[in-house]
Amino acid sequence: DQQVKQNSPSLSVQEGRISILNCDYTNSMFDYFLWYKKYPAEGPTFLISISSIKDKNEDGRFTVFLNKSAKHLSLHIVPSQPGDSAVYFCAANSGGYQKVTFGTGTKLQVIP
Amino acid sequence: DVKVTQSSRYLVKRTGEKVFLECVQDMDHENMFWYRQDPGLGLRLIYFSYDVKMKEKGDIPEGYSVSREKKERFSLILESASTNQTSMYLCASNRAGTILREDTQYFGPGTRLTVL
Numbered sequence: 001d002q003q004v005k006q007n008s009p010s011l012s013v014q015e016g017r018i019s020i021l022n023c024d025y026t027n028s029m030f031d032y033f034l035w036y037k038k039y040p041a042e043g044p045t046f047l048i049s050i051s052s053i054k055d056k057n058e059d060g061r062f063t064v065f066l067n068k069s070a071k072h073l074s075l076h077i078v079p080s081q082p083g084d085s086a087v088y089f090c091a092a093n094s095g096g097y098q099k100v101t102f103g104t105g106t107k108l109q110v111i112p
Numbered sequence: 113d114v115k116v117t118q119s120s121r122y123l124v125k126r127t128g129e130k131v132f133l134e135c136v137q138d139m140d141h142e143n144m145f146w147y148r149q150d151p152g153l154g155l156r157l158i159y160f161s162y163d164v165k166m167k168e169k170g171d172i173p174e175g176y177s178v179s180r181e182k183k184e185r186f187s188l189i190l191e192s193a194s195t196n197q198t199s200m201y202l203c204a205s206n207r208a209g210t211i212l213r214e215d216t217q218y219f220g221p222g223t224r225l226t227v228l
Contacts, residue, residue, distance in 0.1 A: 091155075
């Protein structure tokens with residue numbers, strides 16, 4: 001049973017435009033959410049996170065929005081750059097426990 | 113800089129063979145994790161360890177075992193490899209005693225295992 005879902009396996013965006021990656025979750029106990037980025041032949045690296053007490057967190061070109069009532073979060077990248085082309089994983093955990101549940105991933109391609 | 117290394121980038125084994133995947137981290141992290149990554153399924157936790165000789169099952173432990181004899185090293189063992197264990201295996205580590213907010217997981221580059 002997939003508790004964290006990314007329904008778009010892939011996304012193509014023109015350079016300079018906004019990329020929006022979506023993530024849905026089913027476990028209402030999740031209270032902390034993360035995004036990881038993965039390039040081919042490398043391990044995932046942490047990108048940005050948000051606590052359930054917030055609805056938005058911003059870090060440079062990256063913003064994560066959380067809608068708790070809809071159990072939905074999204075990652076916005078503005079402006080998108082070719083170097084952003086990677087697979088993005090959404091992840092969640094509850095209670096500070098070290099175990100994290102990952103989503104299925106979305107492959108983003110930013111076209112120059 | 114945190115460094116997590118995995119012994120092999122690519123590995124090809126035969127069905128029934130015993131397979132060892134090694135992971136080493138150099139940041140004195142207490143927690144270590146093994147995941148597998150499959151298309152359409154994302155990253156799934158196989159096992160994790162929060163201390164030497166301590167381990168806990170993740171979401172998909174069947175067919176796998178682990179060993180943590182030293183703090184820096186976490187091994188994943190496939191006792192009798194099967195074709196459905198063909199996958200990308202990723203190791204990760206982080207500090208203990210902190211909630212996840214303060215220290216996210218650091219991943220190795222992965223081992224692509226093919227079982228024929």
